Amino acid sequence: MPVDVRLPTILRPLAGGQAQVKANGGTIGQVFEDLVKQFPGLADRLTTEDGALHKFVNVYVNDDDVRYLDKLDTKVGDDDVVSILPAVAGG
Numbered sequence: 897m898p899v900d901v902r903l904p905t906i907l908r909p910l911a912g913g914q915a916q917v918k919a920n921g922g923t924i925g926q927v928f929e930d931l932v933k934q935f936p937g938l939a940d941r942l943t944t945e946d947g948a949l950h951k952f953v954n955v956y957v958n959d960d961d962v963r964y965l966d967k968l969d970t971k972v973g974d975d976d977v978v979s980i981l982p983a984v985a986g987g
Contacts, residue, residue: 899927899972902979910937917979925968926957927978943968943982954981 898918903911911917912935921927921935932939944950948968955962956979962970972978 897974901927901931902908902977904980904982906920906937906982907941910941911935922971923966923968924957924962924970924972924978927972928968952983954983955979956981984986 898920901917901919903915903917908915911931917931917934919927919930923928928938928942931942942950942953949955949963957965957970957976959971960970962968
């Protein structure tokens with residue numbers, strides 16, 4: 897079953913301007929794979945070359961940060977909402 901994925905403004909042009917898309921997968925990694933199939937421009941924005949979660953991207957399943965769960969192996973279900981947010985830094 898597809899899950900809802902919310903995209904930040906900076907990634908929307910790579911997804912046809914959409915703020916929210918549907919993606920299939922049982923884990924965050926599988927959802928990302930499906931997103932890249934649909935929108936190839938997202939490939940280097942979500943994960944690193946070695947397949948790890950990019951450090952400048954925060955990913956949440958509902959309100960839970962996947963970095964504190966199982967990262968790309970975090971499970972997702974039918975009613976879950978995945979939110980992708982750019983990391984914010986500053987001084």
